Amino acid sequence: MEQIITIGIYIHAFFGGLGLITGIGSMAVKKGGKLHKRMGKIFSLSMITSCLIILPIAWMPGHESLFLFLISLFTIYLVLIGQRALTFKNRKKLKAHSIDLGISTAMMVFSFFMLGYGIYGLFASVPDNVLYMVFGGLGLFLTIKNFLFYKNFKQKKVAWLLTHLTHMIAGMIASITAFIVAGLKLWTITAWVLPSVIGTIYIIYWRRKTEGKIGARKTS
Helix, strand or coil: CHHHHHHHHHHHHHHHHHHHHHHHHHHHCCCCCHHHHHHHHHHHHHHHHHHHHHHHHCCCCCCCCHHHHHHHHHHHHHHHHHHHHHHHHCCCCCCCCHHHHHHHHHHHHHHHHHHHHHHHCCCCCCCCHHHHHHHHHHHHHHHHHHHHHHHHCCCCCCHHHHHHHHHHHHHHHHHHHHHHHHHCCCCCHHHHHHHHHHHHHHHHHHHHHHHHHHHHHHHC
16 A cells, blocks of 8 residues: 555655646746746646545555645645636636635635644644644635635626636746645745745735736726
8 A cells, every 4th residue: 555655645746746846847938828828737637636646545544644735625726716717718608617716615614723723822832833723824815815706707808818817827836835845845834834834925926927917908
């Protein structure tokens, strides 16, 4: 069994590395171009595959990690919503589909659990309780934004693009974080949180840049 787990970990690392490379590539090339779309699809499939492989391993004896399990679910959520946001570009789509609501609802439940478990760790011995609170709070914030987006996406034409950018960049941050923590063996709060802080600044930059371009087009 241990040999199978080891093989699974190597496959997980391979797809994680592929996701990291294509994620960086998709951010570097022209947004909306064929290469960007192709790399984005490879990134999404790679990250989801990598995370799906690690989910059962995180429950195996000697490899148990509740946090790794939940973070993998969080990463899958980010990529799925990032891709699903593209479907809202279609003018024929009048409301969020059941799959959109289901993904966000499931993540909201997991986020409440992470946040609650992290707060519980303030009064009991829970390893990495700060990380549970940080990522639980982040997940809750993003899912609330999802539901606001589902309600108002017709009122703001670029809402789908901003949602896509936010979640795909966040998914990219997750792959970079995984490389730092697992690849470089830096299991510290700083290693987990710093990429998210830098990534958040980058997301804010791209959102403002995108909104600025749209605003300039309207006034021209």
